[in-house]
Amino acid sequence: MAQALTPHKLSRFNLKRKPFRTYALTIVVSVLSFVLFGGSLVSISLKNGLGGLEARFGADLIVVPLGHESDQKALLLTGKPSYFYFDKGIADKLKELDGISKLSTQFYLTALSASCCSVPVQIIGIDPASDFTISPWIKESVGGNIEKGALIVGSDIELEDNKHIRFFDKDYPVAARLDETGTGLDQSVFASIETIKDLYQRARQKGLNFLAGTDPEGSISSVLIKVKDGYGIERLITDIRRSMDGVQIIKTQGLIGSISRSLGNFISFFKLFAITFLVITLLILSVVFSATANERKKEFATLRLLGATRKRLAAILLWESLYISGMGGVIGTGIAAAIVFPFNVYIADRIGLPYLMPSPIWIATLLTGSLITAVAVGPTASAYLAVKLCRPQTYLTFREGE
Amino acid sequence: MLLELTNLCKKYSYGDKSFYAVRDVRLSLNSGDFAIIAGRSGSGKTTLLNLIGGLLSPSSGKVVFDGSDLMSLSDRDLSALRNEKIGFIPQGYSILSNLTVLDNVRLPYFLHRRRGDARDRALALLKEIGIEHLANAYPKSLSGGELRRVAIARAFINNPKLLLADEPTNDLDTESAGYVMKLFSRAAAEGVSVLLVTHDPDIIAYGYRIYQMRDGRLY
Structure with missing residues (x-):
């Protein structure tokens, strides 16, 4: 039996036949999810490390040899x-x-x-x-x-x-x-x-x-x-x-305070970077989807005159973006996990700050959050186009060369 | 009466200027009618077909198809009606490049809920129109004439009551054009109502009812 041509099947065919565009957009979303998951995991591990340090430091001063x-x-x-x-x-x-x-x-x-x-x-x-x-x-x-x-x-x-x-x-x-x-x-x-x-x-x-x-x-x-x-x-x-x-005095409050400040700067930088990257990804995807809208005007008009509802046209577009962001999300978080988990000792060593990985529940929450954000990027970026497609008479005329 | 157009108008406005693409058109078609509308490019033929297919809403007037006033239908009902009862062969190339020829022909079958896969019916239509061997080919490897035939086969997949064809013999050689027109004649003989617009004088003779369109008016 031949397969049914449902909206998500049509989306997959469309993506398969445009491999360069599909892979390029998937990579963009992968980088985003990598940054979100990997960055937040490292940030929280550093925060936990600082927490561990504070919890184990009962002393105000440490006196050591000069x-x-x-x-x-x-x-x-x-x-x-x-x-x-x-x-x-x-x-x-x-x-x-x-x-x-x-x-x-x-x-x-x-x-x-x-x-x-x-x-x-x-x-x-x-x-x-x-x-x-x-x-x-x-x-x-x-x-x-x-x-x-x-x-x-x-x-x-x-x-x-x-x-x-x-x-x-x-x-x-x-x-x-x-x-x-x-x-x-x-x-x-x-x-x-x-x-x-x-x-x-x-x-x-x-x-x-x-x-x-x-x-x-x-x-x-x-x-x-x-x-x-x-x-x-x-x-x-x-x-x-x-x-x-012949002695040197270390203020533990100062030690923790300086780590806390460095960590605060790192987390602020990461947040800014992640938000910037999220906006850039949304922009790239929106621009690409909008740019392809004109070239696909005829495709949508054809589907419309064959009896596709406006909702179905929007569904095809949303499925395409969902596939791209879904693939990107899974690849990005997968790569981040493959790097951060096995190399967390090395990362901690390179950063030179206390580093404590969060609990599995926390990791699962971060993973889910990063995936949801990455997966939501595609449909969000194509939402405007989908809404435009649903407007009456947008793709109703069909003339050669139009 | 399968199709009835009453004082149908489509007016376009650009700034302070306006013009009628379709003006006061009246037309009735019964099952099995084969009507041809001839006219120059820009006379309003394509706009009229789009109004009949419910792809455009009229500025005034009415389109009643199979007992339903098209403008009173929701997008879902209108799309379903177009999918189930109207076979549309648009002007130009309308074949989706990402699907094989077979899937292009099967496509309308899946745009509304149906059981089965329509594969046998699609293959039969491709055979009937002489391009069964291209079933698994992609459109980019097809000639203009072959693409036109795919669009014609696709229009028949859901057994329509009305066939709307916009310049269906463009890109076809004389022999192929004749073959296609005979196919339409046979469909009309089997009860399908056919409305065809063209500027090709050679095919006008196939119609039982011939109309002329000039400046949006039907004569």
Whole structure:
């Protein structure tokens, strides 16, 4: 049986017989849906990353050795491993200052673990007794403090058996895996001060000397400070600078604030770009559909005199535009998904900001929204022509050459 | 009475000037009539056919076809009437370039709800008009005469009561023109009412009723 010549079949025939126009318009819509889906997915991932950073930052100030401000920031934002030390006495001096509500120290190591990673990971030693930044989060995940000798791993650390991780030829039990934050903490391993000292000693036995002869008991990597309510962060910074040398002070509010500003700029730029691209796509499609209207005047007139209703003419036109935008929408979102999902770690690394992919429901919502917008572009662009076709006596006369 | 035109006028205005393309035309056709309207180019013949087919609305007067006043019908009903009861062969090339010859002939069958695929009927019509071998060809590979034949075959697909043909023998050689005119005569003999407009004096002899059109008036 031959196929029925319904409006959507006629539309498909028309598109097939004009391959260049069809493919060109499909590509335009594909780029639009790529920008909409890919761009919004990256934007939301960055926003989530910032949210993760804010949620895990209980400290107002981080004091690090002079020259290591950027190392500390990279460690927090992207998980780039590093280690640096200064005298533990710095923490004792800081404790004497007014305006400090909470204070805790951290000790950093980096290590290559054949059992989990092909690149070195950051190991952060915390003091559960005084820590007010990571411990509450660990308590939330583990239900208590880190046991002696056990480690807690970030969400991006992959384990062979999910129970142990090997550092310096010793298997350490893994007590828990933390939730994803989109920050450098996802690529870090956490240990209590006792455990990290054991790790340090084993590293030394293997010939790795992080401290170059300095006493590990008297060294720390950073001091995290919570400022007393009403004291003023700037005032405390001034106090610290007056009382000691050889340190750098990172304001976490400033760190988050600068990321937030960059992110805000990025999102504003993306929104503007997406809207501009949407308008350009609509214009291109409208112009092409209108331009083809004249060449197709005879086709529509023929259909009309054969008994097609005005609605049917409009339906043929709308089906054509729907096919184009539908194909474009699926191709564009498909390509965006094929790039963003497998390469999200690389993208995050290149952007250098905390990056946390949204939940599957959010992704599905973004995908649907992008698809609907892209698919709606075609019929919207051809709507004027469709309405024009529905006007009485627009294509009623039929003369050769008219 | 299948078709009745009463004081039919079509007036066009351009700025402060106006003219009648069709003026006070009266015409009646019964089933099986074969009428030919002759006239020069620009005399209003095509406009008259468009008015009869319901493609144009008259400035005044009435077109009653098969008991229905065309101007009282909705677009849907008028389109259905045109599709089911009128076979239209327009002037010039009216074959859709994106469809094969067979699909062009089948096309009117699908413009309103019907069962089946009309393939056999379309092939039979193509055979009757001598171009069955071109069923799967696309219009761009056809000659002017072959395209004209496709349009004629297409006009018959829904078994119309009235056949409106605008210069149907243009682009046809004498032999083919004669063949087509015989086809129209046979249709008229089978009860189809045929109204043909032409400026070709050689085919006037085929009609039973001959009219002249000048400056929008029918004589």
